[in-house]
Amino acid sequence: MNNKVDVDQLIASQLQTVGQRYTNNRRRLISILLRSSKPLSINQILDMDPELAQSSAYRNLTVLEEAGSIARIVTSADHARYELAEEILEHHHHIICSPCGEILDFRLSDNIEEALESSLQEIADQLGFTLDTHRLDLIGTCTLCKDNS
Amino acid sequence: MNNKVDVDQLIASQLQTVGQRYTNNRRRLISILLRSSKPLSINQILDMDPELAQSSAYRNLTVLEEAGSIARIVTSADHARYELAEEILEHHHHIICSPCGEILDFRLSDNIEEALESSLQEIADQLGFTLDTHRLDLIGTCTLCKDNS
DNA sequence: TGCAATAATGAGAACCGTTCTCATTCTTAA
DNA sequence: TTAAGAATGAGAACGGTTCTCATTATTGCA
Structure with a gap:
């Protein structure tokens, strides 16, 4: 693709x-x-x-x-x-630098991603939600912003 | 608390x-x-x-x-x-109904949460980020909105 | 207690990222 | 080739949030 x-x-x-x-x-x-x-x-x-x-x-x-x-x-x-x-x-996730707003993509290893997804599906079922997707964001500070502070 | x-x-x-x-x-x-x-x-x-x-x-x-x-x-x-x-x-996560914007809280089981967190820390280290927190959102449709569509 | 000095409040104005309007230009299909 | 419909872009409008500023409340100090 x-x-x-x-x-x-x-x-x-x-x-x-x-x-x-x-x-x-x-x-x-x-x-x-x-x-x-x-x-x-x-x-x-x-x-x-x-x-x-x-x-x-x-x-x-x-x-x-x-x-x-x-x-x-x-x-x-x-x-x-x-x-x-x-x-x-x-499928991927985002790591976000809160000072500057910059976003990078990352992927979880397959086994963690799968364990997570089946767990999430279970939770959605319990709450009566139909699940479209999930998103996982890491919030922190990138190297550049760390140096400038 | x-x-x-x-x-x-x-x-x-x-x-x-x-x-x-x-x-x-x-x-x-x-x-x-x-x-x-x-x-x-x-x-x-x-x-x-x-x-x-x-x-x-x-x-x-x-x-x-x-x-x-x-x-x-x-x-x-x-x-x-x-x-x-x-x-x-x-610590908890959110399940969001995209039609109506409603948000509910949920928690992952301890073992999934821990596996996830150590995995995320590793990724942040590789990318040079200092991690503050992470957020995990499920996006879907709640029972109410499903019935009204 | 009384009295500045400073902080919080609230009504409305301003801000600004995004969406809408509408006259113009481009595409499509016959 | 042409008419109908879609896309474009400049600027206006929208709306959630933030700011301004005159007023009110609180604090520290004598």
């Missing part, structure tokens, strides 16, 4: 399913997210492609999120961040 | 540490959170005590958060939610 052609095809079909086109602007957003190894804020996205209009970027990020192609990550930082959906990036 | 007197003493000292007073308005906020079994939005808090002014409530929730007495939970729902800090409630 790290082949650009496959990703494009998947996103095209995801968009089609919700009655949306895979337009040039949406391709540019996907291309930026594909090139990044971490979730990006709207400003980081606009900096990487100054031709993008802010309002269109927001609208298209919302469309892509509704199509299930990207995920919006909301933290207490001022801006939301966006990354490709787990269907593309594979 | 579910004894109201102990909680009050802890919070008084937490506030004192950051140079803040345990005023009447702050006591009222804590009292509301103590009476709730789940995180509350600002509107739920104001509904439970209509004497509270919105601007003061926001300010005092921020003060209490800075003192480490309460935690603010930010999700993609429109309002943030607040609950007593883990020092008071004990």
Whole structure:
């Protein structure tokens, strides 16, 4: 799923399913997210492609999120961040630097992830919830911010 | 730590540490959170005590958060939610209904929690992060929202 | 107790990330 | 080629939260 052609095809079909086109602007957003190894804020996205209009970027990020192609990550930082959906990036978690808002991805070992997931499913069943997904975030301070304090 | 007197003493000292007073308005906020079994939005808090002014409530929730007495939970729902800090409630996680934004607390079994934590510490070390805490959220749909759809 | 000095309060204004509006441009399908 | 519908982008509007500032309450000190 790290082949650009496959990703494009998947996103095209995801968009089609919700009655949306895979337009040039949406391709540019996907291309930026594909090139990044971490979730990006709207400003980081606009900096990487100054031709993008802010309002269109927001609208298209919302469309892509509704199509299930990207995920919006909301933290207490001022801006939301966006990354490709787990269907593309594979299931993973986030480590968040609270001083600067920077987010990195990480994965748990398979056995921990599996033990966790079956435990979570059990809990959701008990509470009568239908589970869509889970998210696990580490909150701390990155090396850079530690040095600057 | 579910004894109201102990909680009050802890919070008084937490506030004192950051140079803040345990005023009447702050006591009222804590009292509301103590009476709730789940995180509350600002509107739920104001509904439970209509004497509270919105601007003061926001300010005092921020003060209490800075003192480490309460935690603010930010999700993609429109309002943030607040609950007593883990020092008071004990470590726990959240199950979030994405249609309605409602949040319930839950706890993992000790052995899963411990395995998870040591795994997370290892990851943070590898990435050069100093870890403050972690959060684990289940995202899904509660019984009520399921029935109404 | 009385009296500054300082902190907290609350009504409303301001802020700012995000969403909406609408006139224009682009795509699509026949 | 053209008409209908979708996407675009500049700027206005929205709304949750934070800030301002005049007023009120509290504290420390004589």
